[in-house]
Amino acid sequence: MEERDYLAENAAYLKKDLGKNNISQNLFQRFKELITNGQLPAGYMMPNENVVSEQLGIGRSTLREAYTALAVFGFIRRSKAGTFVNEIDNIVNIAPFSITVENSDLNDLLEFRYMLEGETASYAAKRATKDDIAQLEYYYEKMKEFRHDVNQFVDYDSMFHMQVAVATHNKLLMSTMLASKDSFENGIRLAMRESLTQNPRVIDVTIELHGKIIEAIKGGDYQTAYTAMREHISYVNLTVKYG
Incomplete structure (x- = not known):
């Protein structure tokens, strides 16, 4: 049959x-x-x-x-x-956490990701495979390609961060990042639109910081990966709060 x-x-x-x-x-x-x-x-x-x-x-x-x-x-x-x-x-059910994230203030979400993503980048630097790095590089190049299209840029930015979580090969970290993905994207799109009208260099700086993150992960430099990611999230925090 x-x-x-x-x-x-x-x-x-x-x-x-x-x-x-x-x-x-x-x-x-x-x-x-x-x-x-x-x-x-x-x-x-x-x-x-x-x-x-x-x-x-x-x-x-x-x-x-x-x-x-x-x-x-x-x-x-x-x-x-x-x-x-x-x-x-x-099937893993993390709906309660997802709902909490969806109802969180953007500043709370950014602070949460500041604490989470530095460690995530550190573990990615320790564990990333060649395929993980190739995927990170792909998203990074797409970010540069769509630097003048905020929606596309934020899409690939988000995919980059999700791929950093994937590169940790830690399911809990991946689940946590995935749960915050949509809320983060929506908030950042609004913040980016507002910031770009005041400071066109926001995207250039963001690309530069992502470059530091990917180089650290490629080199297995977990300390620099941690520092570069926290520097990036700090910059986003300041951009959202002060433009």
Whole structure:
């Protein structure tokens, strides 16, 4: 008996009106819904990433971002054998924390990330693989490419920070970063728009600081990675508060 291709059956829903921004987040939400309601059943092995990317009309990096989020929350598990849908009972539920983050003041969120992300960058410097670093470099280059497009710039900035968390290979750190991702993005977009009208150098400084972070992680220099990340978050704090 031929196995059902559940992904192909749901491909039209997954790819419909994904938009131009937050594609990976939108895809994550749709995969989550299909897994929760059983349309992508427990034990189902996802097709090869190239096949899925082609079916959905998206890049592999976008698909991997969605997969990373799904894996962090326990919806899927990834191994050398493939990508599999988990049993519902195994799915991690951190909704209460997510709700707390969504209702937090932006300054509180920035202070929280100041405490969290320095350590995250430090662990990333100790544990990042070649693939992790390649993905960080990709997002960094995209930030430079879209320096004149605030929405796109913030998207890739956020992906960069999420990838730093992924490079720690610590699921709790990844979950915490993911839970704060949307609230952080929305607040920073508003802050960036306001700041750019007063100080066009904000984006240039942000790019420069990200460059320091990535070089420290590449070099395995966990102390510099820690310092550079805290310098970056401090700069964002000042930008948000004082423009």
